[in-house]
Amino acid sequence: MIRVGILGAAGYTGGELIRLLITHPEVKIVFANSESNAGNKVYDVHEGLLGDTELEFTSAMPFDQVDLIFFCFGHGKSEAFLKEHNIPANVKIIDLAQDFRIKGNHDYVYGLPEIHREEIAECQHLANPGCFATCIQLGLLPLAKAGLLTNDIAVNAITGSTGAGQKPGATTHFSWRSNNFSVYKLFTHQHLHEICQTLNELKPAAAPHVIDTLNESFEAEGITVDFIPYRGDFARGIFCTEVVTLDKSLAESDIIQLFKTFYAHAAFTHYSDKAPDLKQVVNTNKALVHVQVFGRKVVIFSMIDNLLKGAVGQAVQNMNIMFGLDEKSGLNLKASAF
Numbered sequence: 001m002i003r004v005g006i007l008g009a010a011g012y013t014g015g016e017l018i019r020l021l022i023t024h025p026e027v028k029i030v031f032a033n034s035e036s037n038a039g040n041k042v043y044d045v046h047e048g049l050l051g052d053t054e055l056e057f058t059s060a061m062p063f064d065q066v067d068l069i070f071f072c073f074g075h076g077k078s079e080a081f082l083k084e085h086n087i088p089a090n091v092k093i094i095d096l097a098q099d100f101r102i103k104g105n106h107d108y109v110y111g112l113p114e115i116h117r118e119e120i121a122e123c124q125h126l127a128n129p130g131c132f133a134t135c136i137q138l139g140l141l142p143l144a145k146a147g148l149l150t151n152d153i154a155v156n157a158i159t160g161s162t163g164a165g166q167k168p169g170a171t172t173h174f175s176w177r178s179n180n181f182s183v184y185k186l187f188t189h190q191h192l193h194e195i196c197q198t199l200n201e202l203k204p205a206a207a208p209h210v211i212d213t214l215n216e217s218f219e220a221e222g223i224t225v226d227f228i229p230y231r232g233d234f235a236r237g238i239f240c241t242e243v244v245t246l247d248k249s250l251a252e253s254d255i256i257q258l259f260k261t262f263y264a265h266a267a268f269t270h271y272s273d274k275a276p277d278l279k280q281v282v283n284t285n286k287a288l289v290h291v292q293v294f295g296r297k298v299v300i301f302s303m304i305d306n307l308l309k310g311a312v313g314q315a316v317q318n319m320n321i322m323f324g325l326d327e328k329s330g331l332n333l334k335a336s337a338f
Helices: 012-021 077-084 113-122 131-145 192-202 208-213 252-262 308-322
Strands: 002-007 027-033 068-071 092-095 125-127 153-159 226-231 238-245 269-271 287-294 297-304
Touching: 002 012, 012 027, 012 308, 068 077, 068 308, 092 308, 113 131, 113 308, 131 153, 131 192, 131 226, 131 238, 131 252, 131 287, 131 297, 131 308, 252 269, 252 287, 297 308
Parallel strands: 002 027, 002 068, 068 092, 092 125, 153 226, 269 287
Antiparallel strands: 153 238, 238 297, 287 297
């Protein structure tokens, strides 16, 4: 039985993580930490869990009683937390923030199971990928691995309101978000760093200095991505359209076979023979990809649930791998039929 502690348990990711772990056959939640909600039932905040658990939030952090800690903090808080608290060396960490996703002076493994499964299985500390980053990378990985990516990569992706977190803001209020559509962080979204880091790692014979450069900028050298993110008027999910211009035309059947072969043994990423809909992945840990080819242009559609495959679902998937469990354990989630 894996004994788990959750830090930042009162937010959207914390609530989704608790929802998954209370039914996981190999997990016991030892504590769910929230300073502001200490003593309250978890279902007082995450109301959908009423009747499912009597777990209470706590201000305590008994690190000596757990095997694994999930960091569900906002970005930038994980590194600061570790500077102020001593976590036993034998306790594994999965960080859902972006603090350790870029390679640097740390031992965190970037937890994208489709390409880093062996490293994940051996690691002590793991940086869970970002939601946009997961969706975009899953659309581009097969082409990157085959050495087919060029610097002509255009990405448009729309995300649900839960991607902005639980704290209310000017662009998250229902009255603003409902029946609305907007763009933000054109070409500057923070997930571009980790996306380009991965793509350049997979690029055949990638020069080490190209990877190092990404610690400072995702521009300049190596494969880059033009990314335009949008805010949607729905709660959860990411729908991504990627257009890659190849150096030469390839048969659509060959490109499709490339994707099918790449994901043949992936636990949750599936190739769809027809263009999929966002509803097929919402409330699941699935990622769906679909390809269409127009001359030298390859159009890839990829989609995930931003809170699950884009966050805590992938984190649980990584936990399963880290502890030698069935990768799908606790993640038997089904999409709605309607």
